[in-house]
Amino acid sequence: MKILARTLTAALLGASTLTLAAAAPALAETVLRLDEVAVGELDPGKASDYADSILMFNVYDTLVIPAQGAPGHVPHLAESWSADGETFTFKLRDDVKFQSGNPMTAEDVVFSLERMQALGQGLSYLFNVVEKAEAIDDTTVAFTLKEPYAPFIASMVRLPIVDKKLVMENLGDGDGEMKDWGQAFLSGNSAGSGAYTVSSHNPQQETVMQKNADYFLDIPDAAPDTVRLRYGLEPATVRTLISQGEHDISSQWLPPEVLKALADDGAQLLTESGTGGFYVKMNTKKPPLDDPECRLALSKAFDYVSAIKMIAVTPDVSQGSPATGAIPVGMLGANPSDDILTSDMDAAKKHLDSCEMAPEDFNLEISWIAEVPLEERFALLMQANFAQLGVKSEIKKMPWALFAEQVSKPENTPHISQLFVNAVTGDPDTLLYGMYFSDAAGTWQSPEYLDDAEVDELLTQGRTTTDEAGRAEAYKKLNARLMEIAPTIYGYDRQSVFAASDRVKVPALSDPSKAFGLDGMGFTFRLMEMQEGS
Numbered sequence: 001m002k003i004l005a006r007t008l009t010a011a012l013l014g015a016s017t018l019t020l021a022a023a024a025p026a027l028a029e030t031v032l033r034l035d036e037v038a039v040g041e042l043d044p045g046k047a048s049d050y051a052d053s054i055l056m057f058n059v060y061d062t063l064v065i066p067a068q069g070a071p072g073h074v075p076h077l078a079e080s081w082s083a084d085g086e087t088f089t090f091k092l093r094d095d096v097k098f099q100s101g102n103p104m105t106a107e108d109v110v111f112s113l114e115r116m117q118a119l120g121q122g123l124s125y126l127f128n129v130v131e132k133a134e135a136i137d138d139t140t141v142a143f144t145l146k147e148p149y150a151p152f153i154a155s156m157v158r159l160p161i162v163d164k165k166l167v168m169e170n171l172g173d174g175d176g177e178m179k180d181w182g183q184a185f186l187s188g189n190s191a192g193s194g195a196y197t198v199s200s201h202n203p204q205q206e207t208v209m210q211k212n213a214d215y216f217l218d219i220p221d222a223a224p225d226t227v228r229l230r231y232g233l234e235p236a237t238v239r240t241l242i243s244q245g246e247h248d249i250s251s252q253w254l255p256p257e258v259l260k261a262l263a264d265d266g267a268q269l270l271t272e273s274g275t276g277g278f279y280v281k282m283n284t285k286k287p288p289l290d291d292p293e294c295r296l297a298l299s300k301a302f303d304y305v306s307a308i309k310m311i312a313v314t315p316d317v318s319q320g321s322p323a324t325g326a327i328p329v330g331m332l333g334a335n336p337s338d339d340i341l342t343s344d345m346d347a348a349k350k351h352l353d354s355c356e357m358a359p360e361d362f363n364l365e366i367s368w369i370a371e372v373p374l375e376e377r378f379a380l381l382m383q384a385n386f387a388q389l390g391v392k393s394e395i396k397k398m399p400w401a402l403f404a405e406q407v408s409k410p411e412n413t414p415h416i417s418q419l420f421v422n423a424v425t426g427d428p429d430t431l432l433y434g435m436y437f438s439d440a441a442g443t444w445q446s447p448e449y450l451d452d453a454e455v456d457e458l459l460t461q462g463r464t465t466t467d468e469a470g471r472a473e474a475y476k477k478l479n480a481r482l483m484e485i486a487p488t489i490y491g492y493d494r495q496s497v498f499a500a501s502d503r504v505k506v507p508a509l510s511d512p513s514k515a516f517g518l519d520g521m522g523f524t525f526r527l528m529e530m531q532e533g534s
Contacts, residue, residue, distance in 0.1 A: 030530035032224035032504060034249040034523075035238060037371040038231035039203045039401055043186040044160035045115055046122040048424075049444070050252070053520035054229065055207060060160030060192035063090050063109070064153060066426060066521060069513040073153055077104065077161060077193070081153070086131075086145040088152060094139050096216045098163040098193045106135035111164040113143070115181050123424055125433070125440055126155040129463075148464045150471055151427040157518060158425055163191040195219055195526040196227060206230045215526070222529040224504075232371060238499075242267055248504045252319075252496035253372045259313045262499040269317050270509035272496040272522050276422030276431055277328050278307075278320060280382070280489035283417075285410035285449045288357035289364075295486040297355060300348035301385045302489045304341050310377055313497055320492035326482040328493040332428050332468075333475020341490060345388060352389055362386075364393040367414040369400050375418045378491070382416070407447040417447045420494055422519040428475055429463045436487065448487040455481055505529040 036051035047056045063078040075081070078090040096104040110133040116124045129149045134142045145152065162182075172184035182191070190198040193216070196209040209227040211219060233241075233251075235258050241247035242262055249270070250262070263269050280302070288294040304322065311319035324335035352359055366382055368375035379395045386393050396414065398406070406412040423431035434440050437459050438451040458481060461474035482488070496519070500506065507514040507529075508522035516522055 029225035030222075031226045031228060032249070032525065032528065032530060033228045033230070033241075033247050034251075035230045035233045035247070036251045037253060037369075037400055038205075040201070040207050040229065040231055041122075041203065042188065042190065042198065042201050042207070043183060044122075044162060044192070045119045045124070045181075045183075045186070047160075048122045050520055051229070051231065052122075053424075054523045056160050057194075057521055057523065058196040058209065058227070058525050059190045059194040059198060060162065061096070061194055062157050062159055062161065063092075064156050066157060066516045066518045068508065069511075069515055071517060073157070077109075086148060087142055088145070089136070089140065089142045092139040092141065093216065096193050097214060098166065099190060099197045099212060099214075100163055100166045101214075102163050102165045104161065104163075104193055105138045106141040107138075108161050108164045109133065109141045109159075110135050111167070112159060112161045115162065115167075115178075116159065118178065118181055119183070123158045123430075123434075126158055126425070126430065148466055150463055150466055151425060151429045154425040154427040155430070157521075158430075160192065162186070163193070166191045195223075195524075204231060209525070211526075217526070219526045220529070223526045224528060224530050227525050235373060242499060242501055245501065245503075248501045249506070250499040252498055253374070254497075254499060255374050256311055256313045256319060259317075259497055259499050263314060263317075266502065268500040268502065268510070269313065270498040270500050270506055270522075271317065272498075272509055272519060273515065275328065275331065275426050275517065275519055276420065277323055277493045278378075278491035279419050279421050279435075280378070280491055281417045281419055281447045282487055282489070283410060283413045283415050283447060283449060284451070284487050286413070286415055288355060288362055289415055291356050292485045293351045294355040294357065294362075297348045297351035297389060298382075298386060298391075299486045299489045300344045300351060301389055302491070303343050303381060303385050304491070305343070306381060307378065307491050310381070311374070311492065317497060318495065319497050320494050323490040323492050325479045326432070326488065326490055327428060327475060327479050328431075331423070331431070331475075332472050333462075333479050335479060343385070348389060352391075359390040360392075362391045362393070364391065364415040365396055366393050366416045366418075367396045367398050367403065368418055369403060370397050371400050372418075372420075378418055404444045407444055408442050410441075410449045413447045413449070419444065419447075421445055422494070424519075426517045429459075432475075432478065433459050433463065436482070450485075450487045452481070452485060452487075455485075503531045505531070 041047050041052040044056045044060050061077050064073040065076045067074050081090045113133045129145050131144045131146045167182035170185035172180040174180035195215045197212050199210050200208045207229045211225050235254050238250045282289045282295050322340035324339045327334040329337045366379045368379045383393050434445045436450050436455050441449045458474050458478040465471050
């Protein structure tokens with residue numbers, strides 16, 4: 001997909017206000033400043049959350065990318081692909097170089113797949129279905145699957161291609177021929193072919209990126225020359241920086257009233273339609289939530305209407321819409337948009353009567369992520385809702401890094417966790433499989449630790465059934481089963497909202513005809529435009 005270069009009628013002026021210069025050059029570089037929640041994981045084999053995705057989509061490239069303003073996928077590093085049974089063959093471009101100058105070949109693609117499988121981290125589970133990858137020649141690579149996998153092409157948007165030669169030259173300590181697979185090196189350095197190169201990286205503070213002049217596609221002159229992605233800024237700090245002209249795009253985690261105040265002051269509101277939702281996850285391995293009746297009582301007691309009111313930004317813009325079940329409206333297998341979830345205290349009390357533990361013996365730990373202050377409000381809402389049932393709870397604030405570490409074991413996982421989860425490829429398989437398949441438990445996406453044979457079977461059907469109607473039926477049944485056993489309270493279907501200065505234009509986050517059906521892809525920096533004075 002060729003991106004046509006654009007020119008400006010006036011010279012681009014301005015410099016970053018985050019650093020001071022002794023004297024501004026006649027034609028200063030343009031600098032885009034934005035923020036996200038820490039930690040920024042630079043190693044693409046470990047990337048899994050939103051900040052990681054922004055880094056991956058800009059520093060690395062994939063064989064295919066989502067189509068803009070339409071469903072499906074289009075070639076990127078690949079020129080074309082074909083399928084023959086369980087074998088997918090990709091024809092690669094021959095004009096791509098990594099940022100090191102090394103040419104990209106089929107060997108790099110094979111290496112990238114094998115590295116991700118060997119690490120077994122991040123979104124590697126997407127590629128467990130791959131039996132082998134082969135370099136047929138320099139520009140042809142074939143993937144053979146163990147079994148049919150309907151969303152395989154969609155999953156390829158999460159296979160970033162790394163520079164094998166550069167990684168092999170920088171292997172760290174470890175056992176075996178591949179030692180650490182370059183983990184130490186890639187934690188602070190890039191080995192991609194992307195439109196932006198990394199000039200410095202501190203995963204807790206800031207990643208600085210520069211435009212790649214040798215990128216295989218034309219990058220418009222208006223795209224930012226430098227990008228400064230900062231981590232963990234407080235909402236008040238972001239509001240002040242944007243108001244003072246020292247910041248360009250906020251994270252999606254600002255409270256609604258801060259977003260509204262910034263809009264009232266003249267900031268743009270950018271939106272990204274969600275392929276996921278706000279999920280209140282219940283630890284099914286920790287009493288009393290190992291009992292479905294206890295979980296159903298809490299899910300029926302949750303005040304869905306108040307939750308929606310809490311996320312309204314303006315009369316026209318909200319951070320979400322009412323949920324109808326486990327699958328967001330519009331995705332394969334979703335319930336109708338008018339079948340919204342509502343609180344039902346009478347039903348909640350009936351389920352509680354069937355719960356094996358008496359409500360007076362409950363003492364639930366409700367966690368919220370420190371970097372997402374909105375979650376504290378939902379914690380207080382739940383505490384009040386549950387108190388109406390006579391259920392006691394305590395609220396615990398947890399930094400993201402600590403939360404991600406604790407949920408690796410069910411005994412350390414809180415009773416209730418609040419998370420925003422998205423379909424990482426845009427397909428429902430990558431929303432639901434990582435949350436609910438029994439073997440996928442133990443990541444930040446799956447603190448429910450669900451182990452249900454029917455759920456596993458329906459998830460398997462959803463990914464192995466090749467016709468669309470069959471997949472839709474499997475996900476419809478899965479939706480019903482999840483509502484029946486209630487491992488999660490489905491708070492609302494999500495829409496991300498960002499406040500932005502008038503110095504930047506982001507068509508992928510403001511024009512539906514240019515939007516990607518994949519969260520985070522809207523932050524493709526080469527498609528943004530910086531205005532004069534930025």
